[in-house]
Amino acid sequence: MAEASPKKDADDGRDPRYKGIDRVLKRLQFKQDALIEVLTTAQEAFGYLPEEVMIYVARQLKLPFSWVYGVATFYHFFSLKQQGKHNAIVCLGTACYVGRSSDIVEAVSKEYGLEPGQTTPDGELTLTTTRCLGCCGLAPVVVFENLVLGKESPETTVEKVKYVLAGGSLGTAFQPEEAQEETATA
Amino acid sequence: MNRQELLEMAQNELDRQKKFRCRLLVCASTPCISSGALVVEDALKKAVEAEGLQTEIETVGTGCLGPCSRGPLVTVQFEGKPDVIYEGVTSEVAQQIVAKHLKGASVPGLDANVIAADWPFFAKQKKLVLAESGTLNPEKIESYIARGGYTAIGQALREMTAEEVCSTMVKSGLRGRGGAGFPTGLKWDMVRKAPGERKYVVANGDEGDPGAYMDRTLMESDPHRVLEGMAIAGFAVGADQGFIYVRGEYPLAAKRLEKAIRQAERKGLLGSRILDSNFNFRIDIRMGAGAFVCGEETALMQSIMGRRGQPVPRPPYPANRGLWGGPTLINNVETFGNITCIILKGPEYYASFGTEKTKGAKIFALAGKVSNTGLIEVPIGITLREIVFDIGGGIPDGRPFKAAQTGGPSGGCIPAEYLDTPIDYETLQKLGSIMGSGGLIVMDDRSCMPDVAKFFMEFCMDESCGKCGPCRGGTVQMHRILVKITNGSATMEDLTKLEELCLMVKETSLCGLGNTCPNPIYSTLRYFREEYESHITDHHCPAGVCQFTEKPLRIAVAG
Numbered sequence: 039m040a041e042a043s044p045k046k047d048a049d050d051g052r053d054p055r056y057k058g059i060d061r062v063l064k065r066l067q068f069k070q071d072a073l074i075e076v077l078t079t080a081q082e083a084f085g086y087l088p089e090e091v092m093i094y095v096a097r098q099l100k101l102p103f104s105w106v107y108g109v110a111t112f113y114h115f116f117s118l119k120q121q122g123k124h125n126a127i128v129c130l131g132t133a134c135y136v137g138r139s140s141d142i143v144e145a146v147s148k149e150y151g152l153e154p155g156q157t158t159p160d161g162e163l164t165l166t167t168t169r170c171l172g173c174c175g176l177a178p179v180v181v182f183e184n185l186v187l188g189k190e191s192p193e194t195t196v197e198k199v200k201y202v203l204a205g206g207s208l209g210t211a212f213q214p215e216e217a218q219e220e221t222a223t224a
Numbered sequence: 225m226n227r228q229e230l231l232e233m234a235q236n237e238l239d240r241q242k243k244f245r246c247r248l249l250v251c252a253s254t255p256c257i258s259s260g261a262l263v264v265e266d267a268l269k270k271a272v273e274a275e276g277l278q279t280e281i282e283t284v285g286t287g288c289l290g291p292c293s294r295g296p297l298v299t300v301q302f303e304g305k306p307d308v309i310y311e312g313v314t315s316e317v318a319q320q321i322v323a324k325h326l327k328g329a330s331v332p333g334l335d336a337n338v339i340a341a342d343w344p345f346f347a348k349q350k351k352l353v354l355a356e357s358g359t360l361n362p363e364k365i366e367s368y369i370a371r372g373g374y375t376a377i378g379q380a381l382r383e384m385t386a387e388e389v390c391s392t393m394v395k396s397g398l399r400g401r402g403g404a405g406f407p408t409g410l411k412w413d414m415v416r417k418a419p420g421e422r423k424y425v426v427a428n429g430d431e432g433d434p435g436a437y438m439d440r441t442l443m444e445s446d447p448h449r450v451l452e453g454m455a456i457a458g459f460a461v462g463a464d465q466g467f468i469y470v471r472g473e474y475p476l477a478a479k480r481l482e483k484a485i486r487q488a489e490r491k492g493l494l495g496s497r498i499l500d501s502n503f504n505f506r507i508d509i510r511m512g513a514g515a516f517v518c519g520e521e522t523a524l525m526q527s528i529m530g531r532r533g534q535p536v537p538r539p540p541y542p543a544n545r546g547l548w549g550g551p552t553l554i555n556n557v558e559t560f561g562n563i564t565c566i567i568l569k570g571p572e573y574y575a576s577f578g579t580e581k582t583k584g585a586k587i588f589a590l591a592g593k594v595s596n597t598g599l600i601e602v603p604i605g606i607t608l609r610e611i612v613f614d615i616g617g618g619i620p621d622g623r624p625f626k627a628a629q630t631g632g633p634s635g636g637c638i639p640a641e642y643l644d645t646p647i648d649y650e651t652l653q654k655l656g657s658i659m660g661s662g663g664l665i666v667m668d669d670r671s672c673m674p675d676v677a678k679f680f681m682e683f684c685m686d687e688s689c690g691k692c693g694p695c696r697g698g699t700v701q702m703h704r705i706l707v708k709i710t711n712g713s714a715t716m717e718d719l720t721k722l723e724e725l726c727l728m729v730k731e732t733s734l735c736g737l738g739n740t741c742p743n744p745i746y747s748t749l750r751y752f753r754e755e756y757e758s759h760i761t762d763h764h765c766p767a768g769v770c771q772f773t774e775k776p777l778r779i780a781v782a783g
């Protein structure tokens with residue numbers, strides 16, 4: 039997971055995470071059209087897009103910084119702010135909405151005093167909403183710890199978030215019923 | 225590779241599959257994986273290995289079968305016997321399946337998990353595009369080739385001219401599956417005739433409509449079919465470069481497509497000199513970064529070129545000036561999925577399904593308040609009643625059907641009195657909705673129509689790219705009025721203003737997002753006007769959703 043600010047590397051005085059960006063830049067032959075891919079790589083490496091990274095990308099691609107900034111702020115995927123260690127994404131697609139996923143958002147935001155898009159002051163949890171993950175058969179859907187959790191309710195989601203923030207793991211092989219028991223006993 | 229080698233490869237794979245006495249197919253698409261399909265696949269493999277049967281039984285992860293809410297699904301295929309499909313499989317059930325089918329043990333409780341062979345969910349469907357999706361392994365090209373994969377491109381390259389391919393598409397009556405329903409053959413012909421040195425083919429997989437996941441499933445379940453369709457399109461219009469634009473939220477689809485492209489290139493089925501012909505066609509993946517408006521074709525092209533995904537005015541149409549100024553063919557992923565079927569089985573076969581004006585079958589994502597949710601492919605012209613009550617199994621808890629929402633934020637709601645209308649592009653438009661990309665969300669009496677309209681307007685407000693004024697400002701104002709209606713502070717003048725705004729935004733916006741975003745309001749006002757009125761005058765929400773915490777300003781001021 040990304041650190042709070044880009045850290046300097048002892049070897050060449052540069053953050054090692056820039057190397058990944060350089061690799062992608064080289065693979066895409068410094069084409070200006072490749073901006074979105076480069077930014078995606080940068081976001082994956084840093085967890086968000088710090089200003090100095092965007093400036094670096096702009097220089098490498100010979101684009102104005104305003105252009106890079108414009109693209110980075112246009113797409114929802116890019117974030118200019120540090121994200122929390124854990125990210126709870128609640129789907130607000132139509133099927134989930136009809137299944138009352140807005141109640142889940144409300145429950146989590148009440149529990150942690152967050153608005154969607156915000157991170158807790160300790161940097162542990164970010165609450166995000168998204169538009170349809172395409173798992174409408176399992177509505178309402180929450181993505182937490184990179185797992186798609188189906189048929190959630192406000193109570194089960196808050197329980198799971200509490201469990202993970204307390205240091206628990208939902209496991210890689212996740213089955214809804216089992217985890218609910220797990221979190222209930224935890 | 226040439227056509228002869230392709231056929232040999234298909235035969236080899238078929239022979240290899242025949243060596244197994246039985247095949248266990250585990251649905252490995254996103255919904256089933258989230259309900260634990262990978263664990264089940266593992267359990268099946270372990271159980272088979274524990275019995276020492278791995279030479280006789282093959283366990284395969286496949287694409288989507290359809291009934292996503294019943295997952296994880298496992299199909300047991302025996303040579304010469306009908307397939308048995310199990311729903312809601314867990315590790316324990318997986319072990320029982322192995323015990324019952326492979327060792328002949330009797331497991332009494334297992335029948336409860338069997339899906340009946342005549343289940344209307346399957347019986348009423350007509351699978352043209354998703355025909356192989358539940359049976360082949362999307363990560364192995366051999367699996368696709370064994371089912372006749374890449375023979376359509378071979379046929380097109382050897383036996384047809386580009387013109388003939390286009391006229392075949394015209395004859396088939398295929399229309400764009402992205403929502404607008406433009407005849408595909410005509411579009412191909414336009415790009416073919418357009419002057420330009422470099423032409424491009426783009427598959428639009430930026431499926432932003434909430435409640436729609438047809439394209440994702442197709443890309444995940446049968447990636448080669450889409451790639452082959454694109455290559456045929458490339459041959460027909462004279463392009464040598466294709467892009468497939470995948471929505472950022474679909475990492476699995478992108479991964480499988482990437483794998484598929486690599487495999488096909490290695491076998492000489494994509495890339496240079498396809499099937500030893502003079503035709504070259506490369507396909508690259510472009511990942512979206514989360515912007516609904518990028519589903520609009522001109523915005524999508526901007527995004528492919530690495531810019532802000534804002535639409536540009538048409539004309540010039542992409543068919544004349546698209547990517548980097550070259551003529552560009554943009555079709556939906558599902559449209560490309562239809563191509564191989566039309567080439568191989570003939571346009572007449574394809575045209576035998578559907579209605580007079582619209583041919584073939586359409587994939588819908590059935591969701592909301594309906595017993596069987598999932599992905600269905602039905603012949604065009606089927607009635608809504610058949611979809612909701614036969615395939616969908618009706619509304620749970622015996623509640624009444626209130627409306628079906630089609631077309632996402634650009635579509636509208638169809639009320640119960642039109643349940644028997646045959647579905648095609650024209651009839652839906654007459655009802656004030658659109659076919660859209662194929663999201664179909666069923667609502668029961670607990671859904672409040674002004675609230676639903678507010679939901680869609682909030683979506684459009686967030687997703688408006690901000691380039692043109694009517695959409696940027698109009699969506700905010702319409703949303704504000706809908707908030708007022710649902711919190712009790714609206715007056716009847718607000719309703720009139722809302723209707724005026726709808727017309728203004730519809731008529732003056734730059735792109736499809738603005739032109740169609742008033743549709744949810746229009747259609748709910750048309751069929752459920754009394755619901756709006758009772759919100760405003762009586763402060764009563766018939767569905768019991770809205771909380772009336774505010775008062776109209778005039779009353780609040782008067783005390």
